[in-house]
Amino acid sequence: MNKLKKVTKELAKLGLGGDVQASEFRKSVRLTGHVGSWDEKVAAGFAAANRGYKGVLNDITVEGVGEEKIYRYDPGDRDLEGRYFDVLIIGGGIIGCATARELARYDISIAILEKEEDLAMQTSSRNDGMIHPGFAAHPGSKKAHYNILGNRMYTKWAEELGFELKRPGSLVLFPSRLEKYLVPLMKMRARKNGVDGHYRYISRKKVFEMEPNVTEDQQGAFFLPSAGIISPYKATIAMAENALQNGADVFLNCFVESFEMDGGRIASVRIGRGTVKCGAVINCAGNFADIIAELADDRFFSLHGRKGTECILDRNTGLTQHSILSMPRLIQRKSKTKGGGVVPCIEGNILLGPTAEEQPWREDFSTDRGHFQELLQKLDLNTKLSGSSVITYFSGIRPASWEEDFIIEPSERVANLVHGAAIQSPGVASAPAIAVDLAKMTVDILSKDKTVEEKTGFNPRRTVSYHQIETVEERREMVGKNPLYGNIICRCETISEQEIRDVLRGPIPVNSLDGVKRRIRAGAGRCHGGFCTPKIMEIISDELGIPMVEITRKGDSSPVLSGEAK
Numbered sequence: 001m002n003k004l005k006k007v008t009k010e011l012a013k014l015g016l017g018g019d020v021q022a023s024e025f026r027k028s029v030r031l032t033g034h035v036g037s038w039d040e041k042v043a044a045g046f047a048a049a050n051r052g053y054k055g056v057l058n059d060i061t062v063e064g065v066g067e068e069k070i071y072r073y074d075p076g077d078r079d080l081e082g083r084y085f086d087v088l089i090i091g092g093g094i095i096g097c098a099t100a101r102e103l104a105r106y107d108i109s110i111a112i113l114e115k116e117e118d119l120a121m122q123t124s125s126r127n128d129g130m131i132h133p134g135f136a137a138h139p140g141s142k143k144a145h146y147n148i149l150g151n152r153m154y155t156k157w158a159e160e161l162g163f164e165l166k167r168p169g170s171l172v173l174f175p176s177r178l179e180k181y182l183v184p185l186m187k188m189r190a191r192k193n194g195v196d197g198h199y200r201y202i203s204r205k206k207v208f209e210m211e212p213n214v215t216e217d218q219q220g221a222f223f224l225p226s227a228g229i230i231s232p233y234k235a236t237i238a239m240a241e242n243a244l245q246n247g248a249d250v251f252l253n254c255f256v257e258s259f260e261m262d263g264g265r266i267a268s269v270r271i272g273r274g275t276v277k278c279g280a281v282i283n284c285a286g287n288f289a290d291i292i293a294e295l296a297d298d299r300f301f302s303l304h305g306r307k308g309t310e311c312i313l314d315r316n317t318g319l320t321q322h323s324i325l326s327m328p329r330l331i332q333r334k335s336k337t338k339g340g341g342v343v344p345c346i347e348g349n350i351l352l353g354p355t356a357e358e359q360p361w362r363e364d365f366s367t368d369r370g371h372f373q374e375l376l377q378k379l380d381l382n383t384k385l386s387g388s389s390v391i392t393y394f395s396g397i398r399p400a401s402w403e404e405d406f407i408i409e410p411s412e413r414v415a416n417l418v419h420g421a422a423i424q425s426p427g428v429a430s431a432p433a434i435a436v437d438l439a440k441m442t443v444d445i446l447s448k449d450k451t452v453e454e455k456t457g458f459n460p461r462r463t464v465s466y467h468q469i470e471t472v473e474e475r476r477e478m479v480g481k482n483p484l485y486g487n488i489i490c491r492c493e494t495i496s497e498q499e500i501r502d503v504l505r506g507p508i509p510v511n512s513l514d515g516v517k518r519r520i521r522a523g524a525g526r527c528h529g530g531f532c533t534p535k536i537m538e539i540i541s542d543e544l545g546i547p548m549v550e551i552t553r554k555g556d557s558s559p560v561l562s563g564e565a566k
């Protein structure tokens, strides 16, 4: 049967009515028509995927779902007008920043263009920070390939860039004895994917030796020792700071609006701050990567956002659990998530999550009671956890393709465009490996027009003037040098005035409360800024010379104060 007929037949099985049609668009399949619910549109997208087309363009409209207003803020200046960069990277998430760092090894000019007021403001700060072992990804997929390589690379990247990485390992718990029979299958998948470490079956007795607080009903587990954890936003910022140190630029509040094309190439990129000329463009725009492809007339995929909500538990909960705890997903073949679980964070908190829900919006990070209730059920895995430990919750949106795999390739239509798109989970775990390939593809493009050589002076080690003081001994030593390291502002996380001032003098401009929090966790503790927010604002105001009323939580749309009272 020809592939279009196959798609049409699959759509017919869904019973969506005659209003949904499939047609061919270049090498992809395009769905059009109108349906009554988002779930129907999603079902159609999956029905058309993996039928031999390059991608699925799901243009079905949905009753009651209109256009989304995308956040953008233009500072109003035109300071980038007419500038040239060899490479423009669209998106300052972990993929864009890791790629900038890889490219900074070469003697070329590089700029990251990010629409938000800081880096890692979208999916790269809204996740579990798990360096997955590479077991869950489908064998043979790009996800599996990059996850395995990325996981391996993190040891070196964390050491060079000075962010914390731990490898507590992951216990896939067996709630009944039956799951033990899955172990040969699990081993086979781990072997096929090339998972590192001595992954193995762990008996019930051994599970309780490793994790004494796990609930009684667990009957054993599959242990994957290479699973790790990082702070995803600290890692993203560290990657960008090292790129900067090696000559790259970062421009924030830079929304990419359109491209000027010339003979099948992107000649320049239009942003609010000017029109910037370029040698090549890398599309790392996360949930907007399909829009960027369309702007370049390279439409071959469309994304659908899958929201995931997480709960953050108090910092002391980390003492009750060492490993990442999850449930087996191998038997739930239709699931579109690895299932999450109870995940220790690098800072000591525990995360519950994530959930998975298809939604039309690319930037709706709201949370709701239903998700919260669903997450609380995960508390059942650890007897020492309870709902009273919850500090807050948040959501992120996974940018999924209909094929459920990463898109990492040079454009087939635009000579100087490379896509790092549809990077849903395990995107954090895969980032270093994806970055190596995106950088190589870009260097190949640039090399057609000029000689691209590796820099002799590339320094892989990040050196920045700020960091979070971790021990009493270090604090004592620092206070001896400067008493402001003893003026504790954030009591929950023990962050001093001088640590905050150091952040504000860092290489990437920070002027919001969340920008400070993302770097040294001031305001991220139990009280969640309830006590320290005014003090942090005073420090920002004093250090940067901006009035208190201009300080925001996370950029232009989030003022903290409404005006001056006295």
Ligand SMILES: Cc1cc2nc3c(=O)[nH]c(=O)nc-3n(C[C@H](O)[C@H](O)[C@H](O)COP(=O)(O)OP(=O)(O)OC[C@H]3O[C@@H](n4cnc5c(N)ncnc54)[C@H](O)[C@@H]3O)c2cc1C
Pocket: 090, 091, 092, 093, 094, 095, 096, 113, 114, 115, 116, 119, 120, 121, 122, 123, 124, 125, 126, 127, 128, 129, 130, 131, 132, 254, 255, 256, 257, 284, 285, 286, 287, 288, 306, 307, 308, 309, 310, 354, 395, 396, 397, 398, 423, 424, 425, 426, 427, 428, 429, 430
């Ligand atoms: C709930 C949840 C849990 C997850 N857990 C894990 C995990 O434990 N481990 C793991 O490996 N992965 C995990 N992931 C997946 C991981 O977070 C993503 O794969 C990864 O962060 C994607 O990074 P990115 O750089 O592609 O996207 P993003 O971080 O979204 O970055 C894209 C950037 O592009 C910018 N942008 C978009 N359009 C424009 C424009 N027009 N102009 C300028 N800038 C633009 C955006 O503002 C954004 O900052 C999880 C995801 C979710 C949602």
